[in-house]
Amino acid sequence: MSERSEHAGRWEQLSVRMVLVDLTQSLLATLPAVVAVGLTGAGRGQIWPLIGLAAFGIIGAIADAWRWVFTRYRISPAHVELKSGVFVRRHRSIRRDRIRSVDVEARLRHRLGGLRVVKIGAGQQASDGESALELDALSAADARVLQDRLLDPRDTAIGDPVPSEVGPGRDEPLRVFARFDPRWVICNVFNAWAYLLALGLGWGGFWLLDSFGLDVSGFILGLLDWSAIGWAGTVAIVFFAVSVFGAAGLAVNYFTEYWNFELARVRGAEGTLLRTRHGLFTTREVGRDENRFRGAQISEPVLWRWMGVSDTTVITTGLSMWSMSQPAAILPRGPVAFARRVVTEVLGTEENLFEAPLARHPRAALWRRLWWATGLSAAMALPLVGLAVAGVVPVAVLWPAAVIWPVSLGAAVVAFRALGHAIRGPYLVTRSGLVSRATTVLQRTAVSTIVVRESLLQRRLGLCTVSAMTAAGYGGYDTPDIDAQDGLSFALEAAPGLLDPFVTVTGGEEPEGSAPGDPGRRRAGAAFG
Amino acid sequence: MGDLWPAAGAAQGTVSLRPPAHAVERRAIAWWMLQSLLFGGALLAVSVIGYLFWEGARSWLGFVVVAVAVLLVVDLVVEPLWRYRVHRWETSAEAVYARTGWLVREWRAAPLARVQTVDAVQGPLEQLLGLSTLRVTTASSRGAIDIGGLDRDTAVRVAEELTRIAQLTPGDAT
Numbered sequence: 286m287s288e289r290s291e292h293a294g295r296w297e298q299l300s301v302r303m304v305l306v307d308l309t310q311s312l313l314a315t316l317p318a319v320v321a322v323g324l325t326g327a328g329r330g331q332i333w334p335l336i337g338l339a340a341f342g343i344i345g346a347i348a349d350a351w352r353w354v355f356t357r358y359r360i361s362p363a364h365v366e367l368k369s370g371v372f373v374r375r376h377r378s379i380r381r382d383r384i385r386s387v388d389v390e391a392r393l394r395h396r397l398g399g400l401r402v403v404k405i406g407a408g409q410q411a412s413d414g415e416s417a418l419e420l421d422a423l424s425a426a427d428a429r430v431l432q433d434r435l436l437d438p439r440d441t442a443i444g445d446p447v448p449s450e451v452g453p454g455r456d457e458p459l460r461v462f463a464r465f466d467p468r469w470v471i472c473n474v475f476n477a478w479a480y481l482l483a484l485g486l487g488w489g490g491f492w493l494l495d496s497f498g499l500d501v502s503g504f505i506l507g508l509l510d511w512s513a514i515g516w517a518g519t520v521a522i523v524f525f526a527v528s529v530f531g532a533a534g535l536a537v538n539y540f541t542e543y544w545n546f547e548l549a550r551v552r553g554a555e556g557t558l559l560r561t562r563h564g565l566f567t568t569r570e571v572g573r574d575e576n577r578f579r580g581a582q583i584s585e586p587v588l589w590r591w592m593g594v595s596d597t598t599v600i601t602t603g604l605s606m607w608s609m610s611q612p613a614a615i616l617p618r619g620p621v622a623f624a625r626r627v628v629t630e631v632l633g634t635e636e637n638l639f640e641a642p643l644a645r646h647p648r649a650a651l652w653r654r655l656w657w658a659t660g661l662s663a664a665m666a667l668p669l670v671g672l673a674v675a676g677v678v679p680v681a682v683l684w685p686a687a688v689i690w691p692v693s694l695g696a697a698v699v700a701f702r703a704l705g706h707a708i709r710g711p712y713l714v715t716r717s718g719l720v721s722r723a724t725t726v727l728q729r730t731a732v733s734t735i736v737v738r739e740s741l742l743q744r745r746l747g748l749c750t751v752s753a754m755t756a757a758g759y760g761g762y763d764t765p766d767i768d769a770q771d772g773l774s775f776a777l778e779a780a781p782g783l784l785d786p787f788v789t790v791t792g793g794e795e796p797e798g799s800a801p802g803d804p805g806r807r808r809a810g811a812a813f814g
Numbered sequence: 815m816g817d818l819w820p821a822a823g824a825a826q827g828t829v830s831l832r833p834p835a836h837a838v839e840r841r842a843i844a845w846w847m848l849q850s851l852l853f854g855g856a857l858l859a860v861s862v863i864g865y866l867f868w869e870g871a872r873s874w875l876g877f878v879v880v881a882v883a884v885l886l887v888v889d890l891v892v893e894p895l896w897r898y899r900v901h902r903w904e905t906s907a908e909a910v911y912a913r914t915g916w917l918v919r920e921w922r923a924a925p926l927a928r929v930q931t932v933d934a935v936q937g938p939l940e941q942l943l944g945l946s947t948l949r950v951t952t953a954s955s956r957g958a959i960d961i962g963g964l965d966r967d968t969a970v971r972v973a974e975e976l977t978r979i980a981q982l983t984p985g986d987a988t
Contacts, residue, residue: 389879602953734924734958736920737920738920739920744919754924756953756954760956761954761955784831787909787911788829
């Protein structure tokens with residue numbers, strides 16, 4: 286098929302090997318049920334879930350093979366077209382100059398069949414409802430050729446496609462920024478997901494062993510003398526066991542997902558790509574056009590900040606931030622100092638912007654957070670007090686409620702200490718966030734809209750929130766609670782030249798058009814008119 | 815960096831964003847009032863009906879009815895008049911600039927070089943009052959500027975003007 290795909294304007298079919306893979310999947314899906322019946326002679330009640338599994342596998346495989354019959358794609362000089370659908374025919378076409386990314390992926394079943402899924406991303410954001418076009422699946426060689434063709438600008442011209450220099454050279458990285466580091470597993474096992482994973486795995490394992498006739502609950506009950514340990518002890522032991530189990534699951538997940546990880550700069554069609562590839566069973570390779578980079582963000586989850594755990598994403602146009610696969614993430618969760626160094630190298634900035642000194646926000650920002658913390662605690666606690674007094678709920682319920690206030694005050698202080706902003710050369714730097722302290726570095730030339738917000742309480746405290754909106758990443762990055770004067774200078778510099786015609790310098794007189802009903806305006810003239 | 819805007823350091827006085835040049839139409843007050851009336855009125859009707867027909871809950875539903883009524887009055891009288899004093903807009907050859915809000919005020923400015931679409935849109939209430947909303951979008955999903963309460967003809971004229979200027983600016987607006 287690879288020689289056929291060189292021609293433009295021919296309708297192509299997906300790889301026929303898919304059907305073989307589907308056949309194998311059908312056979313494998315029936316295996317557990319057959320084994321359970323044949324070997325253990327399990328009862329009918331316990332076998333149903335396995336039959337369900339088999340049916341699910343077989344139906345999935347048939348649907349997939351049926352999809353192969355009805356799916357055609359075509360690469361013309363100007364468009365990529367996909368016809369699919371059995372009952373509802375769907376014809377989707379994407380203009381090739383809109384293509385932003387071409388990713389090659391493979392799940393385990395694809396890899397066994399020598400197949401690859403090609404995902405073509407186009408347009409702005411996932412929020413625009415423009416989903417990717419997905420070719421599931423092509424042979425590995427075809428996928429590579431297709432990726433090269435689609436990312437080659439010379440090929441989009443009308444006329445005969447120019448043969449692109451595929452082959453050696455393309456895969457060799459110009460520079461490798463990071464490689465798989467087994468020590469980072471530490472950063473990946475401490476996570477709230479551990480409990481969900483432990484519960485899921487535990488339930489699945491229990492059900493599987495049970496359907497093979499093993500008495501799991503009896504085994505666990507016989508393990509320790511639970512009645513002697515007591516209620517509190519049992520809870521502690523279960524909690525500990527679930528934590529360890531979940532952490533182990535996450536560790537395995539880290540190794541399988543990020544095995545062979547490599548972050549590298551490779552030659553692309555137009556300039557360079559930042560490529561990540563990783564995975565033990567399921568391999569994933571994402572190339573991001575570096576021309577589209579507008580900055581980067583490193584976020585540090587609050588509970589593990591003392592360990593220096595961080596997530597790293599690039600701020601770029603054309604990649605969805607809301608996708609489960611997180612194409613903008615360029616590193617696995619890892620140590621923050623390393624992440625900062627890597628991002629600095631990737632962005633090619635002279636100084637490490639993530640360690641640049643940031644301007645602290647005024648104490649009023651702390652007051653605002655303390656007020657909110659107090660108000661929210663009161664809003665939660667007062668109804669409870671009312672219910673307790675009325676005798677609807679026991680008085681003991683008030684104890685957890687009493688803890689809310691100090692905890693939220695502590696959270697307010699943490700959130701205040703996270704605040705910071707700076708302008709460094711062509712970049713603006715802003716840091717905020719309680720649950721996840723995010724440090725954002727954004728090119729000032731990428732800012733498309735500047736928004737200054739001021740609530741009543743903020744105006745009383747002489748504060749404002751400045752947001753720099755951009756086409757990349759999350760679409761906008763907020764700098765909450767700056768001093769009103771600093772905020773305006775920050776806004777002026779964040780988008781050079783944009784606000785200049787709209788500011789006035791006053792000698793402290795009350796600006797015209799000030800809103801009524803704000804008698805507590807503490808700093809007359811400091812806030813904007 | 816500091817030389818981008820030398821006046822900031824040089825001036826002794828304070829810097830402030832000046833109000834945009836144009837106010838919105840007076841009819842916008844009626845528009846905001848109608849919006850509040852439709853939404854708040856529906857809420858009030860629901861709570862009053864609940865109060866009348868659900869006898870077991872009258873003790874606390876009474877407070878709800880009063881609270882909704884007070885909110886309705888605030889939305890009906892205070893909000894539109896307050897908004898009318900805050901909402902202002904302005905366009906230049908380089909940028910769109912608008913101020914909106916009442917309890918939370920918001921200043922938005924976008925350079926025309928980054929503008930992707932300019933539309934004059936009319937909701938049903940706006941059609942009734944001959945008003946229109948100027949909607950300016952940029953490549954950022956959070957960067958749109960909505961200027962409501964303009965005269966229909968003004969909105970159409972400004973939209974055409976901005977479209978013409980924006981097309982003159984090269985670049986792909988990201």
